[in-house]
Amino acid sequence: MRSAKDFFRPLAVGAPTPLTEIPARPSRAIHFFDPSNEKMAAKVPQMVGTVDVLLGNLEDAIKADNKVAAREGLVTIAQGTDGLGGPQAKTQLWTRINALDSPWALDDLTTLVPAIGDRLDVIMVPKVQGAEDIQYVDRLLAQLEAKAGLDRPILVHAILETARGMVNIEEICGASPRMQGLSLGPADLAADRRMKTTRVGGGHPGYLVRQDPPVNDLGISEVDANRTTYQQDLWHYTIARMVDACAMHGIYPYYGPFGDIADVVACEDQFRNAFLLGCVGTWSLHPKQIAIANRVFSPSVEDIRHARRVVAAMGDGTGAVMLDGKMEDDASLKQCLVLVELAEQLAAIDPELKKQYDALDGEEA
Numbered sequence: 001m002r003s004a005k006d007f008f009r010p011l012a013v014g015a016p017t018p019l020t021e022i023p024a025r026p027s028r029a030i031h032f033f034d035p036s037n038e039k040m041a042a043k044v045p046q047m048v049g050t051v052d053v054l055l056g057n058l059e060d061a062i063k064a065d066n067k068v069a070a071r072e073g074l075v076t077i078a079q080g081t082d083g084l085g086g087p088q089a090k091t092q093l094w095t096r097i098n099a100l101d102s103p104w105a106l107d108d109l110t111t112l113v114p115a116i117g118d119r120l121d122v123i124m125v126p127k128v129q130g131a132e133d134i135q136y137v138d139r140l141l142a143q144l145e146a147k148a149g150l151d152r153p154i155l156v157h158a159i160l161e162t163a164r165g166m167v168n169i170e171e172i173c174g175a176s177p178r179m180q181g182l183s184l185g186p187a188d189l190a191a192d193r194r195m196k197t198t199r200v201g202g203g204h205p206g207y208l209v210r211q212d213p214p215v216n217d218l219g220i221s222e223v224d225a226n227r228t229t230y231q232q233d234l235w236h237y238t239i240a241r242m243v244d245a246c247a248m249h250g251i252y253p254y255y256g257p258f259g260d261i262a263d264v265v266a267c268e269d270q271f272r273n274a275f276l277l278g279c280v281g282t283w284s285l286h287p288k289q290i291a292i293a294n295r296v297f298s299p300s301v302e303d304i305r306h307a308r309r310v311v312a313a314m315g316d317g318t319g320a321v322m323l324d325g326k327m328e329d330d331a332s333l334k335q336c337l338v339l340v341e342l343a344e345q346l347a348a349i350d351p352e353l354k355k356q357y358d359a360l361d362g363e364e365a
């Protein structure tokens with residue numbers, strides 16, 4: 001563990017000073033593309049400005065034979081695409097490097113940082129097991145940033161994909177001032193936990209609770225298979241744990257992948273559960289998931305209307321008032337302010353959303 005006085009010191013001479021606060025940049029959809037896939041790569045320039053984050057994936061889903069092509073493709077795309085990546089860009093540029101124990105991770109970092117370090121906002125590290133993985137990347141990035149003369153630290157995002165990573169979640173979040181956030185890796189995590197699922201995220205029809213049975217005159221249950229069942233969320237515990245760990249450390253939780261690309265309805269449900277629990281965004285694997293993520297992770301106009309009314313009704317923010325038959329007080333005001341602040345951040349980059357929220361301005365509180 002680093003002492004508090006050293007925590008915000010650069011880990012290499014000449015490396016940029018770590019940030020004391022992680023900027024709340026909109027990142028509703030982190031859209032994955034394979035930089036070695038010509039068709040996908042060709043779509044990147046037209047996606048800039050339409051999605052909050054474009055992520056060049058180098059890890060799983062990239063064939064072993066294409067690992068070098070993906071890395072080089074990402075460099076070409078980052079260098080040749082205007083408006084992509086960097087602190088002022090509307091669309092951030094992230095990458096997911098290969099796992100730290102793979103033959104590719106070191107070359108990923110030593111190639112990308114000198115070539116496109118000024119464009120790369122966040123590096124996603126897969127299969128993080130504990131603070132030691134983050135600390136390794138932290139020091140190496142500092143050395144590479146110093147060598148490349150970068151003036152801004154590249155942030156780090158961990159994917160939770162192992163039981164050990166989940167158990168060590170708080171120490172992972174607090175391992176470095178570079179830590180930007182966490183994502184759920186449901187497929188690897190399920191395998192590591194030996195869950196009996198075969199999907200990439202989403203629910204399972206077998207994970208359910210069933211309505212109580214009818215009871216006969218003697219008070220004995222009559223077993224009836226045709227009772228209503230309610231499918232439960234397999235990921236509730238994991239997401240809730242991520243949200244707490246991130247909130248405690250001032251970093252951001254994200255859902256992750258939803259592999260049933262065709263099922264846009266269940267995808268939206270899963271994303272919304274994560275939004276309501278505190279996540280700021282999710283992954284998009286296919287272009288059609290971007291609009292779903294943008295919709296779900298932007299507060300609705302109705303929520304903002306209500307939140308603004310509570311803010312207005314609460315005056316100096318203390319005490320209790322009645323609004324529409326409900327009690328509002330300091331704590332409900334704080335919840336409303338979370339939504340109002342998020343709406344302001346999103347309106348600053350999303351003109352369509354800004355128009356919708358601005359239309360509320362004339363309404364009476």
Ligand SMILES: CC(C)(COP(=O)(O)OP(=O)(O)OC[C@H]1O[C@@H](n2cnc3c(N)ncnc32)[C@H](O)[C@@H]1OP(=O)(O)O)[C@@H](O)C(=O)NCCC(=O)NCCSC(=O)C[C@](C)(O)C(=O)O
Binds near residue numbers: 043185201
């Ligand atoms: C699902 C797939 C195979 C369907 O790909 P497709 O070609 O069959 O789909 P399509 O509907 O036919 O595509 C229509 C058009 O969109 C393009 N397209 C399609 N996808 C994209 C994209 N992402 N970005 C940009 N363009 C895309 C595609 O090339 C095509 O272009 P065309 O009209 O010119 O022919 C494809 O979308 C894909 O490969 N997506 C990315 C998958 C990925 O990144 N997986 C890894 C993340 S999940 C994960 O790793 C798990 C985790 C966290 O580790 C753990 O839980 O453990």
Ligand SMILES: [Mg+2]
Binds near residue numbers: 185188
């Ligand atoms: Mg994985």
